[in-house]
Amino acid sequence: MNKQLTAADAVAQLRDGMTIGFGGWGPRRKPMAIVREILRSPVKDLTVVAYGGPEVGMLCAAGKVRKLVFGFVTLDAIPLEPYYRKAREAGEMELMELDEGMFQWGLRAAGMRLPFLPTRCGLATDVTRLNPTLKTVRSPYDDGEVLLAMPALNLDVAFLHVNDADRLGNCLVTGPDPYFDHLFARAAQQCFVSCERLHERLSLTAEQARANTFERYLVTGVVHAPLGAHPTSCPSDYGWDLDHLKRYVASAQEENGWQQYVEACVAGGEQAYQAQNGGAARMGALPLPVF
Amino acid sequence: MSATCDFTLAELMIVAASEAWRGNGEVIASGLGVIPRLGASLAKLSHSPELLMTDSEAFLVEEPLPLGPRGEHVARYSGYLSFERVFECVWGGRRHAMIGPTQIDRWGQTNLSCVGDYHKPKAAMLGVRGLPGNSINHINSFFVPNHNTRVFVSGEVDMVSGVGFKADRWPEGARRDLMDIRQVITDLCTLDFEGPQRAVQVRTLHPGVSFDEVQDKTGFPLLKSAQLRETALPTAEQLALIRRLDPHGLRATAIKGNPPGIRPA
Numbered sequence: 001m002n003k004q005l006t007a008a009d010a011v012a013q014l015r016d017g018m019t020i021g022f023g024g025w026g027p028r029r030k031p032m033a034i035v036r037e038i039l040r041s042p043v044k045d046l047t048v049v050a051y052g053g054p055e056v057g058m059l060c061a062a063g064k065v066r067k068l069v070f071g072f073v074t075l076d077a078i079p080l081e082p083y084y085r086k087a088r089e090a091g092e093m094e095l096m097e098l099d100e101g102m103f104q105w106g107l108r109a110a111g112m113r114l115p116f117l118p119t120r121c122g123l124a125t126d127v128t129r130l131n132p133t134l135k136t137v138r139s140p141y142d143d144g145e146v147l148l149a150m151p152a153l154n155l156d157v158a159f160l161h162v163n164d165a166d167r168l169g170n171c172l173v174t175g176p177d178p179y180f181d182h183l184f185a186r187a188a189q190q191c192f193v194s195c196e197r198l199h200e201r202l203s204l205t206a207e208q209a210r211a212n213t214f215e216r217y218l219v220t221g222v223v224h225a226p227l228g229a230h231p232t233s234c235p236s237d238y239g240w241d242l243d244h245l246k247r248y249v250a251s252a253q254e255e256n257g258w259q260q261y262v263e264a265c266v267a268g269g270e271q272a273y274q275a276q277n278g279g280a281a282r283m284g285a286l287p288l289p290v291f
Numbered sequence: 292m293s294a295t296c297d298f299t300l301a302e303l304m305i306v307a308a309s310e311a312w313r314g315n316g317e318v319i320a321s322g323l324g325v326i327p328r329l330g331a332s333l334a335k336l337s338h339s340p341e342l343l344m345t346d347s348e349a350f351l352v353e354e355p356l357p358l359g360p361r362g363e364h365v366a367r368y369s370g371y372l373s374f375e376r377v378f379e380c381v382w383g384g385r386r387h388a389m390i391g392p393t394q395i396d397r398w399g400q401t402n403l404s405c406v407g408d409y410h411k412p413k414a415a416m417l418g419v420r421g422l423p424g425n426s427i428n429h430i431n432s433f434f435v436p437n438h439n440t441r442v443f444v445s446g447e448v449d450m451v452s453g454v455g456f457k458a459d460r461w462p463e464g465a466r467r468d469l470m471d472i473r474q475v476i477t478d479l480c481t482l483d484f485e486g487p488q489r490a491v492q493v494r495t496l497h498p499g500v501s502f503d504e505v506q507d508k509t510g511f512p513l514l515k516s517a518q519l520r521e522t523a524l525p526t527a528e529q530l531a532l533i534r535r536l537d538p539h540g541l542r543a544t545a546i547k548g549n550p551p552g553i554r555p556a
Contacts (some may be wrong), residue, residue, distance in 0.1 A: 080417070
């Protein structure tokens with residue numbers, strides 16, 4: 001069994017109109033090498049499901065997002081994501097804006113093959129008013145409480161970036177927080193994982209094996225993409241690239257800024273991307289952020 | 292107090308913020324942003340050591356971590372609190388968060404999503420983030436670095452991201468007893484929702500600020516708390532703790548112009 005493929009092979013599985021999820025959180029451990037591959041592809045009309053960071057802004061800038069399912073889009077150190085804001089303020093995207101907790105609840109429902117899971121989150125806010133598809137449900141027990149029925153967030157494809165993986169699809173997330181990647185993997189028909197290091201077969205101590213947060217049967221394919229989270233962080237390997245993110249944010253204020261960003265950072269492929277960003281040694285040594 | 296003032300407005304607000312967590316018991320104290328985080332840290336180091344705090348990433352700490360680069364200092368942890376576990380804490384109600392919303396209305400409803408019409412907003416902000424879930428499940432307080440009528444809006448907030456006390460917003464049969472809003476710390480005053488029918492009232496005024504000025508800069512009518520008084524000034528002990536918690540002086544950038552804690556006459 002060998003699940004290795006290229007980023008182009010993985011992205012070739014996408015069809016116009018699909019619902020795709022991205023792991024990570026804001027500017028943290030996003031599968032950016034795969035995102036750049038999507039930006040180079042003709043695929044469009046996507047429903048994007050994410051705890052949003054620059055992947056959302058870039059896909060918005062490229063005009064590939066028909067609908068966004070999200071709780072936020074942010075670069076953390078730079079709170080407001082410029083290309084998401086442009087698209088959002090243009091009013092052209094369909095939106096499903098959700099509480100962060102509702103969002104993981106919907107992924108969980110999908111992973112458990114349930115139509116919905118109940119929660120209080122979202123009641124008495126505009127989340128429910130603006131998403132008329134969201135319905136409430138009354139507890140069948142004596143309490144009779146009215147709760148929100150968070151529908152399953154079923155994904156056609158999920159993309160994740162992890163620290164280590166093997167050809168069988170076993171994955172390790174060695175940073176302090178696994179975020180919700182495991183739920184994205186469970187919610188998706190197909191899940192493609194890019195990794196910093198690709199191993200023939202992981203052979204771990206019990207302690208190391210605890211960094212495995214979902215089973216390999218969820219993994220359709222593995223892409224070897226060193227520095228593939230850049231410019232987002234990939235704890236415990238490297239931090240986000242604030243200089244790059246600043247240039248990216250500044251590009252949104254320039255005429256043809258997005259086209260220039262694409263030419264400089266996307267069009268040339270990953271090798272050119274690394275050269276553009278000071279080389280692998282610099283990128284791999286970016287310090288982890290201190291919070 | 293003489294004409295010189297040996298503390299900044301930010302430091303006064305940190306001390307005021309710390310009071311929000313007094314007497315909460317063993318809950319997660321989440322202060323988001325420089326002043327709320329320093330407030331929570333000060334609360335834990337002074338009057339409320341029972342509070343739980345994180346390193347703002349994924350680990351629990353019993354010694355609040357100073358802000359910014361820590362040099363050779365290696366943090367020691369008492370436990371683990373991934374984002375996934377934060378949601379378990381939120382939904383279980385054992386948390387008191389203080390965040391800075393884009394807008395707040397007279398019902399305590401908050402907005403972090405966008406300003407203007409939802410479908411074509413004037414300004415897209417972060418998104419609702421965790422406000423719907425936080426606001427309905429546990430105690431919340433708010434921080435406002437620049438008290439004005441754009442934050443404290445006259446009507447409802449443009450996009451209700453966090454729940455408040457507006458009865459007709461609540462569906463029949465939903466539980467309203469799990470939420471509470473405690474304090475709003477601004478650069479002019481502190482507010483609470485302890486008026487009749489949870490109306491907003493001014494609780495304390497920062498030194499040199501008048502009730503009328505606060506009212507002028509608020510988009511809805513304010514009441515005066517029966518205990519209306521001046522905001523407590525930081526003590527030397529509190530200022531020393533704040534300096535220890537913020538060795539790089541990030542608090543100097545938290546309020547525009549970093550004004551002194553007592554307004555020059």
